[in-house]
Amino acid sequence: MEQTRDIRSRAPKAKKPRKAVLLRLDEEEFSTLEGIAKKEDRSRSNMARLVYLRGLTEIKNEMQKGGS
Secondary structure, three states: OOOOOOOOOOOOOOOOOOOOOOOOOOHHHHHHHHHHHHHHOOOOHHHHHHHHHHHHHHHHHHHHOOOO
16 A cells, blocks of 8 residues: 655655745734644644745746746
8 A cells, every 4th residue: 555645744854954044924924824834733834834835836837827
């Protein structure tokens, strides 16, 4: 039986050290991120990474549609 990775699991292990990024959010953005993270039983940093990845996919799709 094939196992699938749990969507709530941590980011995959990196072969090289990861780079950290400081993200400044205003109080409302932070509160929204924190609320969603709690609902999904994630850390804030894990939720921020997931939001980043989803947004990155959207931006790439828009760039492909626009011919850029």
